[in-house]
Amino acid sequence: MLVRNIFFAVVLAVAPVSSAFASGGDTPTPPSQSWQFEEGLFGMYGTYDKAALQRGYKIYREVCSSCHSMKRIYFRNLEALGYNENQIKAIAAEYTVEDGPNEEGDMFDRTAIPSDAFISPFANDNAAKFANGGALPPDLSLITKARANGSNYVYALLTGYEEAPHGADLAQGQHWNKYFAGHKLSMAPPLMDGQVTYEDGTPETLEQYSRDIVQFLTWAADPHMEARKKAGFRVLVFLILFAGIMYAVKKRTWADLH
Amino acid sequence: MGSGPREEFDNPVVEWIDSRMPIFTMLQKEYGVFPTPKNFNWFWNFGAIAMFMLMTMIVTGIFLAMHYTANTELAFDSVERITRDVNGGWLLRNIHMNGASFFFIAVYIHIFRGMYYGSYKRPRELLWILGVVIFLLMMATAFIGYVLPWGQMSLWGATVITNLFSAIPFVGEDIRTLLWGGFAVDNPTLTRFFALHYLLPFVIFAVVFLHVWALHVTGSNNPLGIDVKGPQDTLPFNPYYTMKDIFGLILFIIVYAFFVFYAPDSLGHPDNYTPANPLVTPPHIVPEWYFLPFYAILRAITFNFNIYMLAGVALLAVFMVEFIWRHSPKYLGKSAGIALLVIGGALALFGLLAGFNQHWTIPFTDMPIPLTSAETSPISAKLGGVLAMFGSIGLLVILPWLDNHPIRSARFRPLFRIFVIVFTFSVFVLGYAGSQPADRVYWSTCIGDAQACEVLAHGAGHGAAAHHEADAGAEPLVLKFDNTMLAQAFTGVYFLFFLIILPLLSRFEKGRELPTSIHEAVLAKKQKAGA
Structure with a gap:
């Protein structure tokens, strides 16, 4: 009892101090948005909204892909967004890839097919840095897993551009972002109202764009989420039933002791 | 395990084998009628749970190794390929990477139980020391395993920890070079770490065998910490503790499965989803959670x-x-x-x-x-x-x-x-x-x-x-x-x-x-x- 009281006393004494310092840091925590892929207790019923994924992909294609690669995603993966085989072939065919060597030993260009990965905007990291004032635009295939609280963070970043505070020392090509560590972000605000045309009547606002691209990127980082959660549900139901049976077996086994 | 007088089995196949190699007699003795104190509480489940976790790690690890490539240029991509394209690969990887955490949870509870109830005391000192050896081997294996995906934390965690060895007087620098296979954490480090990560679990298995052997000589401790005085103090291991262990194990697996299916990345660090880059140091290098107390002592x-x-x-x-x-x-x-x-x-x-x-x-x-x-x-x-x-x-x-x-x-x-x-x-x-x-x-x-x-x-x-x-x-x-x-x-x-x-x-x-x-x-x- 004494130990427990000491424990709580220490926790209570430390808690307000530590929270004061946590908020004392000048990069705010990204606010939590409500996402369809996180629905239910612990995100248990979360699913991807295919229409949002398609809109997000459109934004990636028209805006992000001019600087950011997504080299772990293949055109064939787009099936998960609700496209059929012919649509995927048509999308891939808009791109050319270098292939080879052919029988004569030469490299050649051909149109992309569904088994190709997304085409990177730059040949290599150095080319990407050179074109972007020395900053490397990260590959986006895993971005929501590679950042703490990834989906909320990317949303906060895209909507977090602000006027730089007075006295902030921004170098050329840097932009003030509330949620970026150190605030000086080399990426110019990538999205603005009305920039990408939606055919389904969804509002063409920065917030909506950001929501859609985040859902697309979350899918890209975690394409098996729906299968995982579905399997998890079955596994847990099975285990809980099994546990119930084993509880009865254990009780019964031990019942005959004196 | 010896070849003393033996009871015959009814099943002719079992009897044929047992009369030539008394493996069934041994199982019967060590896991069937093995006298076990009758007053165990739920803390005594965690040895069996740790054993289950070791088997889970070995089995999933072998299948992962079939798809993994130990090369600095390819390792990260091969792990991503496992989660994206290999059939059921996402499940294998989630089971394995969360399995490490749950293996440590089981073992930490097991160690706590040993301390609280004095299980390390005479005559179980050697049993306890073998347990500490298992714990050390586990730490080495887990640390090396975290390097294999070759993300940012893999590289920088490996750099911090291997550099520690250079502090040892006289031989430290040489030990570090031996661990690295060169003059920095690089491809030779990754390949030898992979070889060791495949080897060490089997070494652990061998020491677990010795640990269990020693246990079966002294018998289990119990919550009262007093010696067994006679048959009225014990129960045969089967069915009493087999059934109790299975029930406890299932409860443990429920929590484990929750993490595997609903929060697979919550125990890892996001930086490890960025490929390793020797030119960019993460702002804040932290080991996996199960090493944190020891990391704090180090710092x-x-x-x-x-x-x-x-x-x-x-x-x-x-x-x-x-x-x-x-x-x-x-x-x-x-x-x-x-x-x-x-x-x-x-x-x-x-x-x-x-x-x-x-x-x-x-x-x-x-x-x-x-x-x-x-x-x-x-x-x-x-x-x-x-x-x-x-x-x-x-x-x-x-x-x-x-x-x-x-x-x-x-x-x-x-x-x-x-x-x-x-x-x-x-x-x-x-x-x-x-x-x-x-x-x-x-x-x-x-x-x-x-x-x-x-x-x-x-x-x-x-x-x-x-x-x-x-x-x-x-x-x-x-x-x-x-x-x-x-x-x-x-x-x-x-x-x-x-x-x-x-x-x-x-x-x-x-x-x-x-x-x-x-x-x-x-x-x-x-x-x-x-x-």
């Missing part, structure tokens, strides 16, 4: 161990061995003991304070105190940190001799019980300290001139305060409590528990009266519950 040693400190500790150690650990001193008289205690304590305290305050001088002069600098201290802060970290686990090896109190279970040692809980709490605090940046300030205050404090807090350029700098009076006093101090305080608790508290308790704690037998204690409990 807590920020001061050199000077000669005063070591001499003082040596004298105190002689005192502890002669007057506390040995129940009657063998070589020294009472006055020698007092001298050891006073001189040793004073030297150690002075050395420690001088180690912390490098700016101290000899009174009335401005000469620094001799033999306290980094160059003249026998053990540097870096080596000290490494020694403390390995020492914190090494103490577990000698635990059966640090605590030689005749009563095993904390149930009958009220003082030991309090201290073992405080110790456990300190391990949790150390874990927290290990997760935080070393310079994080929890509390600070500035005593003195308000303006001067303002300057200290916001830098000299801050507004009007700068003008007052010239005429500010005495230097303000800043008191603060930062993460390093937190880690130091609880590292102190950790070591004091083993080196001072346990020998003292062994000598002076009376303890409560033990029940006469397990059987009677169980009956008394039943009657109490029935009444």
